[in-house]
Amino acid sequence: MGAALLLALAQVAVLAVVLMAVHRPLGDHMARTFTTERDLAVERGLYRLIGVDPRGEQTWRAYLRGVLALTVVGIGLVYLLQRTQAILPDAVGMPAVEPGLAFNTAVSFVTNTNWQSYSPEATIGYTVQLLGLAVQNFVSAAVGIAVAIALVRGFARRRTGTLGNVWVDVTRAVVRILLPLSVVAALVLVAGGVVQNLTGFTDVATLAGGTQQIPGGPVASQEAIKLLGTNGGGFYNANSAHPFENPSAWISLLQVALMLVIPFSLPRTFGTVIGDRRQGRTILAVMAGLFVISLAALTWLELRGAGTAPQLAGAAMEGKEQRFGIVASTLYAAAGTLTSTGAVNSMHDSYTSLGGMVPMVNMMLGEIAPGGVGSGLYGMLVLAIVAVFMGGLMVGRTPEYLGKRLGPREIKLASLYILVTPVLVLAGTALSFAIPGVRADVEATSIANPGVHGLSEVLYAFTSAANNNGSAFAGLTADTPWFTTALGVAMLLGRLLPILLVLALAGSLASQDTVPATSGTLPTSRPLFAGLLGGVAVVVTALTYFPVLALGPLAEGL
């Protein structure tokens, strides 16, 4: 245990150093990306192609229409590609995907969830993989960043009705941030042994005399954006527990870093754009604080290895990444569920009862520590608005955050934002058991582990879908009409409703004038406020989910 702890600390230390070194230049680069007037030649060509005036400013409604258009078109395209897969080139022999599953998968990748109700290597050919899924990995990540930037502009701007241009923001996010980083990351991954080919399946004779099919594929290129864009959809069913996706311990750590690098750099971008880097640092500190606490809890619970089987075995090794050990698994699990990635190198379903609750709680926090690319920042800023509102009243002023007064409209939007995911998660889980026909199907087909753990699996699925995470408690069979539909709806609403509310909020903030800060203003760049913000995040989550957790993992683990 001592050695494991030391290893954990060493890994976290390396990770911290890397992220600290990278977040400044990357954060500043992203700030420049979204504030500069200069367009690249390739971008200008693209704007001409889609007929967009890159200097045309949009209201929040126009910005939202752009996001919706991208979403609808994206879902349509991915659905069509899957349904016509059989006639596409490079399908490596895959038939067309079933309608329900195709809908679920299309929504899943367009909403940055990357929940996979299927086994990729047995379902998706290379064309769908590259033209459908990989494209959405870029676009969905870019949309998340764009929406976050729109909110940041809402804080930074004064008395204007506009938030920038969604087409420009999405294009720049892809061209200047995601693509270059992905190219570099893919090359490093290939160098580290991640496969990258278009050879399909290779039949090999095993030592025992049988034959085995070894799947190849353009893995490294997919892997890079899967992590950088906090997507999480694996090329293989086993995700990053597959040695072709994640061949070595240092690649595993690199993958964790790739998941965290953009979300942890965005607070810097935020601080730079609003012209007060301390505000960005405060947000970063809250994210990092929650991350460390959650990681420590998960690692401690798994190293402790409570439960009959782990005690007998000497350690909680079931479902863990055997090659790298418990700590590399918990670190990956924490990063995968505290961001909206959902990538795994171990099976969360097999964690100890209380340990398995931690990834669930990570998602229930709303994925804000540091959260998905863009979505983590806007989620945290919405919580900051709620924290400022309560704190601001306590200092005797109409609450204001970054000079913006938080009136009824702002609070209404922030409150609704907080309402969305709990309602989706709880309603989805409850409906799975409340509708008699559905319940029979869920009990008979989907739940592999009846009882409390089965409940946890369903709860995990809806938590993952509504929060656009995409990881799963693997025991659940989700390729049923109920789950593909219900989870699809949860993913879609869990993505679009918050975006709608955030953009409306951004529009409302941008139209306001800025109030100058005085010593009577609640200071939002001090440790006290960071504590308040972290506290609000934890308490709101705890109050919402405590009862249902008591019926699932707590009942199982206590």
Added chain:
Amino acid sequence: MSLLLTRTQAVEALPLAVRKLDPRVMWHNPVMLIVEAGAVLATALAIAEPFLGGPADSGGSPVPAPFTAIIAVWLWLTVLFSNLAEAVAEGRGKAQADSLRSTRSTTTARVVSVYDAAHDPAATAAPLTDRASSELVVGDVVVVVAGELVPGDGDIVHGIASVDESAITGESAPVVRESGGDRSAVTGGTRVLSDRIVVRITSKPGETFVDRMIALVEGAARQRTPNEIALNILLASLSVIFLVVTLTLNPIASYAAAPVSLTVLVALLVCLIPTTIGALLSAIGIAGMDRLVQRNVLAMSGRAVEAAGDVTTLLLDKTGTITYGNRQATDVVPLHGTSREELLRAAALASLADPTPEGASIVTLAAGEGHAFGPDADGSTADGAPTPDGEVVPFTAQTRMSGLDLSDGTRIRKGAGSAVAAWVAGTGTDVPSATAAELDGAVTAISASGGTPLVVAQQDADGESRVLGVVHLKDVVKAGLTERFAQLRAMGIRTVMITGDNPLTAAAIAKEAGVDDFLAEATPEDKMELIKREQAGGNLVAMTGDGTNDAPALAQADVGVAMNTGTSAAKEAGNMIDLDSDPTKLIDIVRIGKQLLITRGSLTTFSIANDVAKYFAIIPAMFMGVFPGLATLNVMQLSSPASAVLSAVVFNALVIVALIPLALRGVTYRAVPAASLLSRNLLVYGLGGVIVPFVGIKLIDLVVSALPGF
């Protein structure tokens, strides 16, 4: 006010609290409406249960027979306590409203049929007709003589009278009201004590000042403020989350555990939704207005009270607010060749007949140094000087001097430097250049220090005239203001002094008083400009005013406090009226505004923090029957599931009663920077809010567990 609710307060408010149970009244408070719905449901269950064979098991645990009935009772009490808080808060304003109402009795007004302002301003010749005061219309001109009640709000157009305004202000000393100028407003229901005045009515019956006051103190005119609306939205949305939590619980529990009973679900919901703040929110608002009323300030809307808490710039008139309003002689500077005594005596002589406070202060200064001039009989003063016997030369705007021509031919003049110098030159005497330079130096020095120089010159009986020296008149800054301004600065409020003085004088006084900025040689237009400029920079501005020319600025300011002594126009324009006409009170108003918001925020935090402990009471209790392991979460070691649920509900109800006094009084406010306020309030109401219910629920459980079956 005592820490606890007095018995009389509670008893008086009880009938009203019961009346407020009407769902149509509860509608404005969604959180408490949910509780009331829960109470109705629990009552129905309690009535039905005996016929259905007693309460069903809940979450695998047996439920004692009277459980549902007791829960129902406590839910009703929760709603009642909330209504009680509001009723008590309203009750405090009611007494004041009743006394105001008594002044509103109909009187007979004597209306001037045809008022001729040019030829008969006193309306002595015009015929008068009697009309009930309730039938007056705006523009009517009425005559009021000593002993009569003023029939309606209006401005005096002719005459002067002393008026007893105690019905409104509570101040028994009569005040003088006269036509023209800033003290021309009279209020309906006040009594004229002397003389005869002609008043032009400015407000319709039913919309008079007293009517508005009654509506305000009764809370009838209370509109929700933006902050209150925003807070309500947050509370409603938290309630919706908890409603979803409760509604989804049983379907989920039905799969892995055993469903809980409806009563327990209702109890869970009521404990989780923010009932504490929901119950007290409206009482806090009413009490905030009431605190202003107690300080004799009438806020025309709750919005104005909140805006007062948000104020970032305070405009303060120098005269009357920062200084005592009259300059006083503090020193004399004799020029070369003149002794201090000589100067003092001359200055005092010239001021003996001067009725202004400045003149009086010169005499006082001289008396303080032993040069007393009595108008006393023996014709000489203490030091043997001749009795002033001569012709007083009054101050005029043209000469800018006043003085005295003594019978022996000596002439003394005091006044502005240039005016006196011109007078000396006019007597045919040249002022030597050295003297002129010395005079100039003295005058500049006094001006630079914020004082007003008053030059004294004398023409002797022999016709020779000379400048004697300069009297230093000084604006005296009120005591204790520097500390108050420092407090305001700590609260993040900038103070700006407004004065008609020249920039030099203004700067000196500003420095002495400790204000952050000043506006010198200010005209009403300048003041308006300043307000607009501050507002354009995002600041919220508060100011006081009384004159008609203050009205536009009062209307423009975010918080405009009109003095009750002021004109109707000023009172119409402002959003608050200070019945005591004390401009310094603006600072208190800001504190009250802040206290109101802090009380709301702190109790919200407390309310939400309470939920943590309630969860630890209720959640294990709900499912311990199925999952004995959950007993680990029963950190309070509550005796049984039924007792745990009931204790949480009882605590939830009692905490409302316990906090009513705090809601009415407001939480303590200290003038410190926001950061220290936040850490203190987070500690007290956040951390306190987490800890208190753990203790409270445990104590209640000790009592409840003594009941049979619990």
